Amino acid sequence: MAINMRGNKNLEIYMKLFTVIALALFLVYELLSGKVYYYVHPRYKYGIWFAAIALFVFAFSMIGELKKGRHNSGLKRYLIYLLPILLAFLFPDIEGGNGNVAIAQSSRGGNSLYENTVDKTDNDPGAVSDSTQDSGSITGDSTQDSENITSDGTDDTGGAVIEKDRSLKYKNKTSDGAILITDDEFSCWYFELFDYLKDFKGKRYQFTAQVFTSDELKADQFLAGRYIMTCCAVDLMGYGIITDSTLSSKLKENEWITVTGTIGEYNYKGTKVPLLKDAVISKTKAPKEEYVYYYYY
Amino acid sequence: MAVDIDVVTGFLESGKTTFIKQMIASGITAEYEGSALLLCEEGEEEYEEDFLKRHNITLIPVEEPDSITGDYLKRLTESGGIDYIMIEYNGTWDMQSFLNRKLVGECRIRNIVFVSEAAAFNSYYSNMAGLLRPHMGNSDYVVVNRYQDMGKAEKTELRNKVKRVNPVTKTVFLNDPAEDKRFLRIFTPFEDLKKTVTPGMILLMSVLLVLCFLPTAYLSVLYDYTRKISVSFLSILIQAVPFILLGAFLSSILQLIIPVSFITRQLSGNSWKSFLAAGLAGFFFPVCDCGLAPLISGLLKKNLPLPQIITFWLASAAVNPVVILSVYYAFPDNRKVILARILSGIVIAVLVGCILMLLKVRTKEVIRQDAGLTFMSVDMVYGDSRTRKAAAVIKGAQLEFFRVFKYVIIGAFVSSLCLTFLPQTIKLFISTNTLLQFFIMLAAAVFMSTCSTSNAFIGRSFYGQFTLPAVLSFMVLGPMLDFKNIIILSEVLTKKFIIQLCLLTSVAGFLTYTVVMFIL
Numbered sequence: 066m067a068i069n070m071r072g073n074k075n076l077e078i079y080m081k082l083f084t085v086i087a088l089a090l091f092l093v094y095e096l097l098s099g100k101v102y103y104y105v106h107p108r109y110k111y112g113i114w115f116a117a118i119a120l121f122v123f124a125f126s127m128i129g130e131l132k133k134g135r136h137n138s139g140l141k142r143y144l145i146y147l148l149p150i151l152l153a154f155l156f157p158d159i160e161g162g163n164g165n166v167a168i169a170q171s172s173r174g175g176n177s178l179y180e181n182t183v184d185k186t187d188n189d190p191g192a193v194s195d196s197t198q199d200s201g202s203i204t205g206d207s208t209q210d211s212e213n214i215t216s217d218g219t220d221d222t223g224g225a226v227i228e229k230d231r232s233l234k235y236k237n238k239t240s241d242g243a244i245l246i247t248d249d250e251f252s253c254w255y256f257e258l259f260d261y262l263k264d265f266k267g268k269r270y271q272f273t274a275q276v277f278t279s280d281e282l283k284a285d286q287f288l289a290g291r292y293i294m295t296c297c298a299v300d301l302m303g304y305g306i307i308t309d310s311t312l313s314s315k316l317k318e319n320e321w322i323t324v325t326g327t328i329g330e331y332n333y334k335g336t337k338v339p340l341l342k343d344a345v346i347s348k349t350k351a352p353k354e355e356y357v358y359y360y361y362y
Numbered sequence: 363m364a365v366d367i368d369v370v371t372g373f374l375e376s377g378k379t380t381f382i383k384q385m386i387a388s389g390i391t392a393e394y395e396g397s398a399l400l401l402c403e404e405g406e407e408e409y410e411e412d413f414l415k416r417h418n419i420t421l422i423p424v425e426e427p428d429s430i431t432g433d434y435l436k437r438l439t440e441s442g443g444i445d446y447i448m449i450e451y452n453g454t455w456d457m458q459s460f461l462n463r464k465l466v467g468e469c470r471i472r473n474i475v476f477v478s479e480a481a482a483f484n485s486y487y488s489n490m491a492g493l494l495r496p497h498m499g500n501s502d503y504v505v506v507n508r509y510q511d512m513g514k515a516e517k518t519e520l521r522n523k524v525k526r527v528n529p530v531t532k533t534v535f536l537n538d539p540a541e542d543k544r545f546l547r548i549f550t551p552f553e554d555l556k557k558t559v560t561p562g563m564i565l566l567m568s569v570l571l572v573l574c575f576l577p578t579a580y581l582s583v584l585y586d587y588t589r590k591i592s593v594s595f596l597s598i599l600i601q602a603v604p605f606i607l608l609g610a611f612l613s614s615i616l617q618l619i620i621p622v623s624f625i626t627r628q629l630s631g632n633s634w635k636s637f638l639a640a641g642l643a644g645f646f647f648p649v650c651d652c653g654l655a656p657l658i659s660g661l662l663k664k665n666l667p668l669p670q671i672i673t674f675w676l677a678s679a680a681v682n683p684v685v686i687l688s689v690y691y692a693f694p695d696n697r698k699v700i701l702a703r704i705l706s707g708i709v710i711a712v713l714v715g716c717i718l719m720l721l722k723v724r725t726k727e728v729i730r731q732d733a734g735l736t737f738m739s740v741d742m743v744y745g746d747s748r749t750r751k752a753a754a755v756i757k758g759a760q761l762e763f764f765r766v767f768k769y770v771i772i773g774a775f776v777s778s779l780c781l782t783f784l785p786q787t788i789k790l791f792i793s794t795n796t797l798l799q800f801f802i803m804l805a806a807a808v809f810m811s812t813c814s815t816s817n818a819f820i821g822r823s824f825y826g827q828f829t830l831p832a833v834l835s836f837m838v839l840g841p842m843l844d845f846k847n848i849i850i851l852s853e854v855l856t857k858k859f860i861i862q863l864c865l866l867t868s869v870a871g872f873l874t875y876t877v878v879m880f881i882l
Contacts, residue, residue, distance in 0.1 A: 081764070088603075095600070104597035112604030119607045123760040126753065134461025136474050136500040139530030141562075145771055146764070149599050152592040159593050167823070260694060295688075296816030298597035299781055302823075359691075359819075 077138035078130045084146045085127070089120035091150050099354075103159045105297045106358050160355060161319060162292040166277040166303035168338060169259045231257045232264040239271050243325050246272040248352060252293045252359040255304055258339050262330065265339065271325040273352060276316045277305045281334070287313045289324045289341060295359040307331055308341040316346075323349045365439045365469045366394075366446050368549065371497050372477035373453035373486060377507045379407035381477050381539065382450055386417050388540045390549040396443035400424050402452040420444070427455040436467040457496040473548050476501040480509040480520075480535075487523055499528045502548065509535045587782065594778035598846070601813065602770055605654075607763060613660025614758030619751065637715055640670040641708050644678030654678050655850035659766070662854050668725040673715030676867065679814040679841035680707020689837070692818035699834065702878055706838050710870045717866060728859035769853050773846025780809040780845070799832040800875050804839060804868060811840030831878045839871045 092113055095101040101113060235254060237245040246254050251272060258265050277288035290305025308326060316322070326341030372378045382399070391397045397419045399409070404423075414421055422438075424430060430449070438444060447469075451457070465471070476498050478486070483506065486494055498504060504524050509517070512535075521533045534545050644654075658675045662668070679685055686700060693699040784806075803824070811817055817840045821833045828836075841847065843864055852860055 085760075092600070092603070101600060104593070105601045109601055109604065113600060116604040116607050119611070119759075122756060123763070126756045126760060132462065133458065134463070136461060136471055137502045137528065137530060139528065142529055142768075145768055148771060148775075149596055153596060156589045156592040158589075163590060163593070257694075295819045296813050297594075297601045299594045299778070299813075300816045300819060 075131060075133050075135035075138065076140060077135055077143075078127055078133070080138075080140050080143045082124055082127050082131070084143055085120050085124045087147065087150050089117045089124065091153060092117040092120070095153075100159065102354060102356070102358075103298065106294055108358075108360075159298075162275075162303055162356075163298070163301055164303075165301070166279065166288065166290070166305060168279075168288065168307065168333065169256060169304055230264045231261040232268060235270075239325075241325070243269040243271040246270055248273065248291075248354065248357050249360070251291055251357045252295075252304075255290070255293070255306070258306070258328070262328075262337065262339050265328045266330065267327065269325065269327045270341075271323065273349060274305070274322055274324050275303070276318060276320045276322060277303050278318050282307060285309060285311055285313050287316055289322070289326075289344075292356045293359055294356050301356065306339055306341050307333065308344050310344045310346060312346055321349050321351045323347050365435075365444070365467070366472040367435070367449065367465075367469055368447070368472055369449045369451050369474045370477060371451035371453055371457065371474065371501070373482070374403065374405065376453065376477050376479050376482065377407075378403075378450055378477045379405050379409070381475075381505065381507070382448060383407075383409065383413070384538050384540065385549065386413075386419065388546060390546070391417050391419065391446060391448075394418075394446040396420070397446040397448060398422055398438055398444045400430065400447065400449040402427075402430075402450055402455065427452070427460070430460065430463075432464050432466040432469065435465065435469050439467065439469065453497065454493065457500055461496075461500060473503070474501045476504045478504065478506055480506050480512055483520060495527055498524060498531065501528070501531050503545065504531060504533045505539075505545075506533065506535050507537050509537075590782050591775075591778050594781055595774050598774040598777060599771065602774065606766055606770055607759070609654070609657040609660070610759040610762040610766065611755070612657050613663075614755050614762055616660050617664060618754055618758050636667075636670050637673055637712055640674040640715070641677040641711055642681055643674050645681045645683060655766075655847045659851060659854040660762070662725060662729060665725050665729075668723055668728065669715040669719040671725075672718055672863065673711045675711075676714055676842050677708050677711035680704050680711065680838065682814060685814045685818070688816070688818040692822045698882065699830070702834055702882065703837055706834065706874045706878060710838065710842070710867065710874055713870045713873075714863070714866050717870075723859075728856050729854055730856050766850060766853060769850045770846065773849035776849075777809070777844075777846045784809055796829065796832070796879065799828050800835060800872065803828065803832045803836040804843075804871070807836050807839040808843045808845055811836075811844040814841040817841065830882055831875055834878060835871055835875045838874070839867070842867050842871075 092101075095104070096110070096113055096117070101110075105113075235244050235246060235250060237247065239245045254270075272289075273291075274289035275291060277290055279288055282288070286307055286309055288303075288305025289308045290303055292301055292303045294301050308324060310316075324341065324344055324346050326344035329340040329342040331338055331340035370378050370382055395418075397417070399414070399419050399421050400423075401409075401421060402424045409421060435447065438447065451460070461471075506520065512520075517535060524531050524533045534542060536542055536545065539546055654675065658671060661671050661674075681704065686704065689700050689703050806824070810820065817837045821837045824836060825833050848860060848864065855863075
């Protein structure tokens with residue numbers, strides 16, 4: 066009854082103990098169920114185990130204090146610590162990405178080919194409005210600069226500027242001759258594809274993908290891609306490659322497919338981006354890990 | 363029937379006896395059959411016999427702190443006709459051990475009131491904190507008397523001091539309890555005030571009521587948005603938790619084990635050299651910025667030289683090997699970006715640090731008064747033995763975790779709100795004006811920076827619409843001005859200084875931006 070409530074039980078420590086154990090159990094549950102990888106990159110795994118253990122240590126250290134008497138302990142201020150657990154309970158379905166879908170930008174400022182700066186501005190079909198023209202000339206300058214730097218650097222060896230062929234890294238072949246891109250390789254391959262399109266052109270690749278749609282594509286096109294996480298769910302982004310296929314209209318959003326196609330070139334809003342031609346599409350099951358993670362290698 | 367026990371405590375000459383007499387005179391004992399007054403201290407003011415008789419009160423002097431046990435109180439009530447006990451407690455006796463004793467029978471402690479004289483409060487607070495804390499921390503009310511000379515600011519300061527010990531303890535300024543009817547209500551017999559309706563309950567009920575009438579058609583959109591916010595909130599939090607705990611342990615070790623002089627010597631030898639050291643020290647802490655913030659607040663609480671700490675904090679992201687690696691992978695064939703990222707970060711950090719040093723800003727001036735592990739230093743008596751030390755560090759880390767985690771939760775929540783709604787808005791303001799570009803990226807740095815490592819990739823997604831220097835300023839300023847980091851730091855630093863620091867950093871960032879524009 067009310068008597069117990071107003072006795073000198075140390076309610077504050079009970080509350081703290083409850084909070085700490087609840088947080089620790091939450092982390093352990095997320096780790097064991099694998100749900101944690103919908104929130105953060107797998108490289109945080111060990112850190113989160115450490116956190117759960119540290120929280121249990123806190124709980125253990127508090128047991129001794131339970132006997133201490135206490136009057137007038139404020140409990141409301143501990144409610145905020147339970148907010149994360151409440152939210153996790155309220156929104157348990159965290160699968161299926163976040164609906165943010167994009168086509169990558171080349172890190173070279175929108176132009177992925179090693180072309181001459183002059184050539185580029187001449188050919189640039191996107192230079193209609195003033196703003197694109199501006200950005201075009203800016204990026205042109207920076208590309209030129211970086212080329213100067215690389216040539217400076219290689220002057221000592223006396224050789225010409227020969228960049229490593231980035232496509233050589235991916236060697237796993239499938240039975241029908243296409244190169245297989247595994248989930249682990251996907252993010253790295255995807256970004257290199259946009260940066261070094263020349264190396265990849267004409268090669269045939271196979272990978273597991275999700276179907277993304279975009280209003281800016283033609284009717285017989287869709288985006289074949291994956292949700293890529295670099296750090297945590299905040300930067301989760303569905304990145305796709307434009308794929309030409311007559312099946313496009315029949316594919317459902319977020320559907321899982323295995324796609325095989327040859328890398329081509331496509332002009333998307335004034336920039337050259339890779340395109341998947343002659344695509345062969347078959348339906349497949351969702352992989353165990355829905356997202357792919359960007360690894361630094 | 364329950365027996366109410368009220369405890370009035372306070373140091374010698376604080377006016378306890380006067381207070382109790384006024385209380386009795388105002389009629390708080392009138393409805394009880396019989397009352398006992400346990401007197402643990404002989405003050406100057408005395409209880410006159412006829413006064414006690416008139417109010418049907420038995421006066422019982424208590425000599426030993428240990429004699430007030432549960433059994434003792436029970437026996438007292440059983441001895442006849444007593445259903446109310448007032449204890450005038452001795453301020454120099456330990457309140458904790460009194461509360462540790464189990465009450466038996468129908469006895470219950472109803473109110474604990476701490477009485478203090480206005481003039482003496484501050485000196486007790488600063489000199490006898492260890493003794494005072496259990497008294498005040500367990501009190502429902504702190505009653506301050508003889509307060510006529512106090513100004514408004516002094517009163518607020520005193521209130522805050524009490525709040526620091528226990529946030530739910532209320533402070534009242536009273537010379538006579540009869541002045542305040544609301545205060546007297548807590549002494550009303552046979553009534554549990556806490557059971558009456560509170561504003562919080564009304565608020566909750568009205569929210570629930572509104573929810574009942576919500577148009578369900580909009581709910582799915584709302585659900586979608588809240589789900590998105592929830593996921594990004596939890597992901598920021600889960601990612602930060604290991605670093606916060608690490609920071610809490612480091613900061614606890616720093617404060618309890620490592621002597622101040624050791625770190626001070628490392629940091630303040632030759633002032634210019636120490637800046638360089640502070641700037642590069644981040645290389646050895648390859649953790650996220652959100653993990654570093656608690657460590658920084660720990661360092662600041664230790665009263666270390668401010669300019670160097672700030673430099674260390676601002677530069678940490680720039681020299682962090684993980685961050686450098688992520689920039690390298692986000693901009694694989696533009697080595698200049700990496701170099702510019704590192705250099706501009708260090709330049710801004712050292713610039714801000716130097717300005718702070720030239721302005722002679724001292725750590726003490728910018729630290730919030732209530733910062734510091736006050737509970738830790740006085741509550742934790744620890745010997746030299748290793749287990750004692752380890753226990754102290756764990757307890758310190760736990761307190762530190764609870765202190766900081768609150769701010770992280772708030773920060774992460776606001777960040778996730780921004781991240782859900784801002785990206786679309788920011789795209790609307792794309793412009794070719796270089797000045798405007800900088801300010802958009804500055805805003806993005808404050809509200810959209812998630813983590814110093816993923817900043818490179820977020821920056822990359824801006825590239826194309828924004829020029830390279832603008833994107834660079836987003837990457838560099840992101841970890842420095844990130845909203846949630848600022849909130850974590852606001853736990854130790856005063857609001858004024860945080861605003862100054864942010865402005866200073868932005869200006870330094872702008873200068874660097876212009877220089878980078880010329881070079882690149």
